[in-house]
Amino acid sequence: MSLWQAFIAIIQRDLILAFRRRAEMLNPILFFIIVVTLFPLGVGAQPQLLQTIAPGIIWVSALLAAMLSLDGLFRSDFDDGSLEQILLSPHPTSILILGKIIAHWLVTGLPLILVAPLLAEFLGMHSDALIVLLKTLLLGTPVLSLVGAIGVALTVGLRRGGMILSLLVLPLYVPVLIFASNAVEMASGGLPVDAQINILLAMLCLALVLAPLPASAALKMSAS
C-alpha cells in the first residue's frame, strides 16, 4: 500500500467511524451554539453591545468547542490498540497522523463553519463581517485541530487529561484568536483585512507542516 493510499484509508476509516456515532458528532456544534447563546443572557441583550463583541464571542466559543472535541481524536484508537498499529506501520507516522487530524477537522471543525452564519445573525453581525468571519473560521479552525493534536497526543495516556489539556493547548491558541477576531472586527468597521487573513494562512501552512511531527513523537511516547 502506498503512502497516499494509506493516508486516504485513514481519513476514510475515521469518517466512517464518526458517521456510525452521529450523536457524538453533534456535540461540538450544540456546545458552540449554547455557549454563544449564553452571552446575550450574561452581558445583556443590547444590539449595539452584542454587535461590538460578536467576533470575540464567536471565536472564543469556537475555540472552546474545538478544544473540547479534541479528546476524541486519539482516545478510541488508544483504547482499542489501533493507535499502536498506526505507529507500527511502515509509513511515516506524521503523515498518517495528519490524515487523522484532517478527518477530525472535517467532523468537528467544518460543522462549526456551517452554523456560524446562524450565530452571526443572532448577534446582529453585518454581512461583510460575516464573510470575513467564515474566511477566518475556514483558515483558523484547522490550525486549532493541528496544534491541539500535539496537546492531546501528549495527554492521551493520562487518566485525567482533560484539565491539563486545556492548560497546554489554550496558550498556543492565542495567536489564532487574536488575528481572527481582529480581522472580523476590522471588517465590521469597513477596513481591509488582507493582512490578518494572510497571517492566518501563513499559520495554517506552518501548522500543516510542523504540527504533525511533534504530535507523532508525542504519540510514540504516550503509547510506549
Added chain:
Amino acid sequence: MFLIPKPVGKFFHRMASPPHFYDFTSRLIPWLSWIFLFLVVAGLYGGLVLAPADYQQGDSFRIMYIHVPSAWMSMFVYVMMAVAGGIGLVWRLKLAEIVAISSASVGAGFTFIALVTGSLWGKPMWGTWWVWDARLTSELILLFLYLGVIGLYGAIDDKRTASRAVAILALVGVVNIPIIHYSVVWWNTLHQGPIISDELRPTVHISMLWPLLVMAGAFKIYYVIAMLQRARAELVVRERNSQWVKALLESK
C-alpha cells in the same frame, strides 16, 4: 563534533554521569553563591543608592532593577529549558532531562516576579495594576506555558516518559513564543520600548545602566544555583535505588 574543543567535550561527557554531576555541583554551588551575593549587593547598592532618581518617574523607576532582569530571565530560562529538553530527547541524557524540568519552576518564578513587579510599577505610572498590553499579555502567556510544562510533568507517573513529554511541549512552545509575542505586539501595545538594545546606543544613562547589567548577571547566577539545587534533589529521588545514592546517604 570537530567544532567542540576536546577538553570541553570531555567535561560534558563526565557531567553526564550522575555521581560526578552531584559531586561537582556540591563544590560549585558555594562558589556561585558568593559570586551571586557579591553581585546582588553591588547591583542593589548601585541601583537603589548610587543611581540618580529619574527626572520623570522619580524613585519608582528603581523597581526596574528587579523587573527587567527577571523579565529577561523568564525568556532566557525558557530557551534553556527547551534546549536541555531537546538534548534529552535526542541523546536520552538523564541529566539534560533533569536540567530541563528543574529550569521550569525557576523560570515560572522569574515570570511571576516580572509580572508582579511590573504591576506594582504600573499602578503609580499608568494608574492601573493591569492593562492588556502586548508585553504584559505575552509574559502572562509565557507563565501559562511554564505552568503547562510543570502540570504535565506532574501528571505523568513515569518520570522518564514525563521528561520526554515536557521536552516536546517546551520545543513546541519555543516555536510559538515569537508568534505569540508578535501577535500581541501588533494587537495592542502600551509598554515602553526597549531601552538597552537600541542599536548599541542605549537611551539610558550609564549611571543607571551599570547596576541593571550587574543585576542581570546576578539573576543569571541565581538561576544556575536554584536550578542546580532542584536538579540535585530530583537526581537523588530518581536514582534512589542506585549504589552511589545509597553510599551518599550512609555517609551522611
